Amino acid sequence: MITDKLTHISFRRFISWVSVGVISAGLLFAFRQQPVGTDQPRVLDNRLELTLFAENPDIVTPIGIAIDSLNRIFVLESHTHLPPKDYPHSRGDLIKVFVDSNNDGRPDKTTVFADGLTEGLNLAFSPEGHLYVVTSRTVWALYDRDGDGVSEERKKVLDLAQPASVYAHAALLGITFSPDGWMYVSRGNTGGQAWKLVGTDGSSVSGYGDGGNIVRARPDGSRLEEVATGFWNPMDLKFDNKGHLLAADNDPDSRGPNRLVHVVPGGDYGYKSLYGGSGIHPYSAWNGELPGTLPYAVGLGEAPSGLQDASLTALPSDYQGQMLSSIWEESRIVRIRLVPNGVSLTGEAESIVEGGPEFRPVAFATDRTGAVYFTDWVLREYPNHGKGRIWKLSAKSGTTTSRPRLPNVATSPTTTDKPLTELYATTNVDSIKTALQSTDPFRQQAATMAFANPALRRELIEATNDASPAVRLGTLIALQRSGHQPVEPIARRLLSDPDSRVRQRTLMWVGQSGMVALKPDLERALTAGPVSPALFDTYLETVAHLTPAFVTAYRNRTELYSKSIKRPLPPQFIENFIRDKTKPADLRALAIRYLKNPVEQGPLLLSLLTTEKATPLRVDIVRALANVPEPTVSNQLLRIATNRAEPGMVRAEALLALARQPTDVSPSVHPLLNDPNPDVQLEAVRYLRTRLSGVDARKAFLPRVASFKTHPDSPVAQQLSLAVASSGGKRPTSLAAWESALATGGKLERGRRVFYSVQAMCSSCHAIEGRGGDLGPDLSNVGRSKSRTQLIQAILRPSQEISPEWQGWYIRLKNGEEHQGRQIDVGGKEIELYTQTAGFITFPMKDIQDYGLIKTSLMPGGLETQLTVEDLRDLLAFLQAKK
Known part of the structure; x- marks a missing residue:
């Protein structure tokens, strides 16, 4: 329903809250400073208008919604989603019917179509006009054969026979019908448990350790079969006006973004629960990175919950061929502009409705006039809380609109x-x-x-x-x-x-x-x-x-849980691989990157440094030793850096590693300003910039600046000038000028050292090929997805375009402290925030003043002030090569 992972809250922790009966009345108290209902969402497209159709107590905690051919609005009202102690409402989920017979924009009749459901999630009408409801474990067909507005018969058409118990948002989730009459249902990853889904004729689909999937069956529950796999938790699925099946899939904890996926028969979209909740594993993919897996169509914001084909609406004509999606966590609705991409689709999302913390849109439906209705959970609390709203979104009077397409009408195949x-x-x-x-x-x-x-x-x-x-x-x-x-x-x-x-x-x-x-x-x-x-x-x-x-x-x-099965390498496998001199040096160098604790392997690395001669191997040894903060390591690195018999690349890497060591060896590095190797000179300047005060730096660097008068634009001269005068030579003053200056040039190896330098600090948040931080996106293949111009803009204007999966969050404490991070886990008594310096940090609710989305990028601006023009050219050359 709302989000697959409780915005990254662990299932075990959430269940523990419930088991002790603690559902904090103060959950998100910072968001309750205003009375519920005062949070009026804003419509960003001035051709549209939003009106409130119904609200609590007439509707509470609404999820799925569907509208029949008579324009009766059926809404699934949740009462079994972790109800707190002494919950005053129904003990079973209801399906309510709202009728606005006089078209005044408010229901004049409300009835109950069905009750007694458990963990209901979604609704859909079949082409024959029967209402289907998805609960976490069952798909029911509900029949009203006498037409009195009350279901007198229900039939189980799909049953999740295994596992015995599963969290509701990781089981059966969404439902839709194709124009040719098949019923499509989405299933979450069941937390890695073995699962089995059974149809009415005994047909079944099962798995263990796989990802979530999408299945299909006939409306009577027969001929059940898998359509596609590799999802995390596909919350909703719909067909667009061209017959493409699209699914809104939530993202694993460390993998993003949430994604809109074009679902095709046999498609594997990369995620497998066997490898845990992070989504990061050599056998896993999220955007078609691995052979045999498929990419997503569009990246979405956090917790997309519902989809709607805009061609079924009477919105402005430019909405035709687009999709709407509710982004639950971010309190907004987006329109997704879809365009052909080969035989598939791609596009981009644009906000059309935004609200505050008491606006949580979930699911959509359209009536026969083309008006859009959607449910609103209102509060961010996951347990049933007794609040709720239904909104109507429509075009303003006088707006040119398209005639809405009838649902379940077959379309002819497009040319693609x-x-x-x-x-x-x-x-x-x-x-x-x-x-x-x-x-x-x-x-x-x-x-x-x-x-x-x-x-x-x-x-x-x-x-x-x-x-x-x-x-x-x-x-x-x-x-x-x-x-x-x-x-x-x-x-x-x-x-x-x-x-x-x-x-x-x-x-x-x-x-x-x-x-x-x-x-x-x-x-x-x-x-x-x-x-x-x-x-x-x-x-x-x-x-x-x-x-x-x-x-x-x-x-x-x-x-x-399949992810609990251990897969350790044989004891000392990596260490023995590194020691084995019969193996190629480049492979042993790769193995060094997989040492789990370089500090513990310091003696091995130092031993190899004195015996191995192959440059690639020595370079990776030096890179690993950068993370071993010991005086003996500093001495060895200094010995290499000052030894002119060593390859220049190894010496430069040794200086880069020294910059991360606690021991100050500035006096020994100072003579390297006159070294004949320009890469060594360059790294010597960078090292000394991190160790010398402003006055000492001027004394050290001014004589060298004068010696570069005839070559003021050389990399070393720019570095010296930046250290002395904070200018780094002639520098652009506008984004356009920077784009022109950085359009070409740069050396790849120098760019790698810029990436890992103390000045740039790129590796604090970004990793490449396993080395670096994970607060920002992994850049191992960034050259494949971004042009040089896009890279320049991302570096110089990081807040200009923030990808949904890297949205930042802040927590402001009552003592005035503020913390920022990428992921936020909201609990009943505490909040966890994933930070750059310390990973997840836990903050008790009682200490928190406020928290929310950061409007700017977590990546700080002004990086260019710490780097020379040539540094940036080198960095761009390095990033462009990552394909």
């Missing part, structure tokens, strides 16, 4: 849909191979599904030897999904494939399928070609997946 539909059904191998080589992931997906056809088994196996890496990649995914056996000989061969993505996906196949016999062959994936950090990470996870204890526990489902 037809090729996709045909591809799913084809048995033409040449067509399939062509599609597998497309750059469109949805065409690749359809081709993979087509190739999994049992009739093409021989051709599929032959295609694993195809000359095209894209075809080989598609065939191995098709083999895994089809369940063909035996496959171990094919997987063993593909572990040595020259293409790294084929090897990566083969490792995942081996691990997910538990091919223990291939454990001795896993290193083939590391020796057949170049190895990226992502491939190495996948290799390590596959080693862990093939440990006998994990294979047995997972297959036997020995843990109630």
Whole structure:
């Protein structure tokens, strides 16, 4: 219903509140400074108007809503969502019917259509006109055969037979009907528990450790089948005017954004509950990062709860072909402008209604005139609280509007849909191979599904030897999904494939399928070609997946929650890998990045530093030692930095690492200002800038500034000038001038050192290839998604565009302190805030004055004042290369 994760509140903690009967009356007391009902939402599109249709006590804690052909408004009124002690209302959920027969904008008749429901979530009318209700464990069809406005019969059409108990917002969630009469239902991830959904004819879908999914069945509950998987908790789903099935999916705790997903048959959208709630794992994806997974269409704000096809409305004509979504946590409604993207969709969200903390929009429905009605939970409290509203959104008189499309009317395939539909059904191998080589992931997906056809088994196996890496990649995914056996000989061969993505996906196949016999062959994936950090990470996870204890526990489902099954690497696996001199130096260098505690491995790292000669390995040793704050480490790093026989790259990295050490070695670094290696000079200036006072810096740097008179724009000269005069040479004064100055140029390796420098502090919040913080987005692939101009704007104007998943929050304490962070977990007695410096910090409610959304980016502005123009060029070159 409202949000899958209680805005990241842990399920265990929330249940513990309920079990002791403590539902704090002061929950979000900071938001109760005004009486409920004074929070009037604002309409941001001046062509629209918002009117209050009904409110408590006539409607309380409303969730799902649906409107029939007679314009009767059916609303699901929740009373079983963790009701507090002595709750004064009904002990079962109700479905109320509101009728406005005189069209005055207020109901003149309210009746109860059905009662006695438990943990109700959503409503929808079938094409035949019967009302269906989704509860956390059941889909019911409700019948009013005599037309008196009261349901006299209900039939269970889908039943969640397992697990025995599950949190309501992680079970059955949304429902919609397709124009051709199928019933589609969304299911949450059940917290990683084993699950089984059963239809009326015995057909079933089940899983353990997978993600949430979308299933479909006939309206009578027969012919149940899975449509797509890989969701966190898809709260709602609707078809748009072109027949695309769209789902609003909430995000895992450390992965974002919440997303609008174009759902296609057989689609895997990347999330698996086996790997925990963070969403960060080598086998998991969120935006199509892994082969075989699909990207989302649009990133949404926190806790999208409802969807509405705007083509069913009589809103202004430019709303046609768009979707509406309620963003529950952010107290707003957005319009989503959708445009074709290959055979799929993309777009952007724009707020059209915004409210304060007592505005919590949930679900939508439209009447036959095209007016939009939506439910409002009012308060942020999750337990039933006795407040509620229903709003009507419509176009103002005189506004040019479109004629609303009738619901459940079939649409002909569009020019972009037809090729996709045909591809799913084809048995033409040449067509399939062509599609597998497309750059469109949805065409690749359809081709993979087509190739999994049992009739093409021989051709599929032959295609694993195809000359095209894209075809080989598609065939191995098709083999895994089809369940063909035996496959171990094919997987063993593909572990040595020259293409790294084929090897990566083969490792995942081996691990997910538990091919223990291939454990001795896993290193083939590391020796057949170049190895990226992502491939190495996948290799390590596959080693862990093939440990006998994990294979047995997972297959036997020995843990109630799949994520509780441990997958440790063999003891000392990383340390032994690093020590093994028979392995290539570049692989050993990658392994160093996976040392869990570099401080404990300080002796090993220092030993390697004195014995290893390969530059890549030495560089990664130095980088790891930056996080080992000991005098012996500082001495070794200084020895390397001042040794001209060492490669310049190693010396520069040693200076960068020294900047993070507590020991001040400024006197020894000062002579490096005259070093012949410009990279060493550059890092020496940066080091001294962090250690010297303003007066000492001028004394140290002024003589060097004078020596660069003939080359004032060189990187070292700019750095010296910035240190002495806070100018860094001639500098742009406007965003346009900066964009022009930074349009080209830069050196990648220097840019990496800027990224990890004390001056830039980028790595405090951002990680690249596993190194850095997680307060901001991971930038390992930022060059793939953003142009150089977009990167410049993001660095220089961080608050100009804030992605929903990185929205900042503040907590203001009564003692005047203010704390800022990225994630907020609101409890009955405390609030947790995820911060840059200390991770999650807990604040007792009694100490909090106020909290809420931060209007600006968590990334501070003014970074350019700490960096030279050349620094920024280098940083951009480094980020652009991350693809």
